Amino acid sequence: MTTNHLELSGRILRSRRFDSPAGIHHTVLQLEHKSLKTEANMQRQVYCVIQVILSGERFERLTDKLKAGVDIQVSGFIALQQSRNGQSRLVLHAENVELKN
Template identity: 40%
Template structure:
C-alpha cells in the first residue's frame, strides 16, 4: 500500500528474477511457490524476441523470510 495525494493506493508488480551461479543455486534449491523471500540485486532491461522490453531483477542474494 502506498499513500498518494493523501489517499491509500494498492501497488502491484510482477517482476522476473534471474538467479545465476552456484552460490544462488544453493540459495534457491529449497524454495517453494508462495514462500516469502527477500532478494537483493540489480535491475536490468531485457528484450524478448518480439522486441518488447521487460524489467528483470538479477539476484545477487536471496534470503528466506520466516
C-alpha cells in the first residue's frame, strides 16, 4: 500500500473558480505557508506556495468564503500537474478544508 497525504495550513493568496467541460465545479487556490520548524537541532523558517484544487459539489458552500487573505487548513493528496507550456508542478488536491480564525 502506498501513502499520499498532505496537511498544510496557510493564507490564500489568490482564488478562482471555473467549471470543467464535464460540468465539474473547481476552485483553484494559491496557498502560502509559513512556519518555524526544528531540523538537526536548529530552528528553520519554512516557506512555500502551493496550488490547491477543490473539485466537486461538496466544496460549493465553502468556496464563496475562500478569498485572498483567508487562513485555511487543507488536507488531501499531491499529484503532478503539467501546464500547457509543458512545465510540471506539484499540486494539492483537497479532500478537506477548514477555515481558520
